[in-house]
Amino acid sequence: MNAIELRNLTKTYPQFTVNNVSLDVKRGYITGLIGPNGVGKSTLIKMILGMVRPDSGSVKILGCDMPKHEVDIKQRIGIVSDDCFYYEDVSIRDMKRIIAPFYKKWNEQKFNSYLEQFELSPKKKIGQLSKGMKIKFALAVALSHEAELLIMDEPTSGLDPVFRRELLDLLADMMQDEQNTIIFSTHITTDLDRIADYISFVNRGQLVFSEPKDEVLDRYAIVKGDRQLLDSDIRKKFAGVRETAFGFEGLVEDRQEAERLFGNLAVFEKASLEDIIYYNAKGGRVHA
């Protein structure tokens, strides 16, 4: 079963378009939504949450249509974003007093234990919190109402490495319940290397692929070799090529095909998620 089903989502802005995106986020898994900055990841998430209305297409969350069942859906989801638009003039305690009554399954004990774990003082005003602390507070809120689906938009961008690790452990804890699902948008791919089961790659407003992470990492490869190996036909096989005075380095989508093509003349390395983003974003030829 899918936790999120996007069908033909399109949203056009004057200088940017999210174009006909269809995506399934599998229930019980962590899906990483990756891509460079400004390619439509946040717009997609905003469309999922009903903050941005798509020009066309449909969104289904936990089996219910958005925005028709948005109130019921939002009872069952938690949202953590790097832009937490809480009221700046109120304290953490008051912010909790605002948020908690909206949720039927609010767990006060859990919330207080997260505040303690994240070293957040209830008396502190939201405006006085650093970006990282705001994300911690958002996470405490999201994890305190028994959310089945956690939607995270760049949650680790403001966090120090210690809490980033801690966050990944918390997410792993949440995934102990096999019904829970996480979608995690980020351009910091090392986080996804650790925890993601599926990877959905968005580039220039389009979904490039959405597949199990291991399959992606097995399929893609970095090829290194002498520049003489490159001709116009060979170049077309690369998602992106970086050329230097000493040779080339490029990303191929199909490792097996590349191995057949180059044989022993090139070196093959496992591509990282960062490599996949970089070469796809740059495309064509990249000069070092």
Place this chain on the structure above:
Amino acid sequence: MLNLLRKDLIAAKISLVMSVGIFAVFCIFFMKKEMSMHLVGIITAFATISSLTLNDTKNHNHQFLVTLPVSRKHIVQAKYVLSLICIIIAVLASYGVHSLVKIAVPGYIPVGYTIIDILVPIAIMLVLTSIYLPFFYSLSEKGAPVLNVIFLFLFLIMGDPVARLIHMASLNGINYPLLYGALLSTVLLYVASCYLTVYLFTKKDL
């Protein structure tokens, strides 16, 4: 709905204290004037409504509100209900304070008050709020403070003549069928404005 009203009371604590301050200052400065009761009620009501609405745009808070398990329709409806409560409280408080002063210090306030002195300021505020809120919810975060400044200037320019008009109307005798007709139209306008704002806010990208 109740949770959204509660949210406003918690988030706008400081603004509400400021409204009490505005009420007190205007009472002190206008008390002796004929139209004091109307002006104090109207200005306090508008100051409270504008601070409550601005509070939601100050830090793009609508983006937070729509992540909660409420629909945009509920967010708008709650603001209309809260505005109505603010209007009634501000006008009644103004009436109460002026009446108390009139009893405590006979002759200090030169005019007497009738039901029209309560109903007309409420009606005026309902009309203004019916215009203000659709603009507020359809404008961007940058546009909302500009809208508040425009309305503030409108109040400063229009407040005194309107209050005089009310006073003259009450002196010339009340045409009750006309009054009730106008009040009913005002309430209908307020309800229609609420539906329009729900429509505009539902279509808006945040």
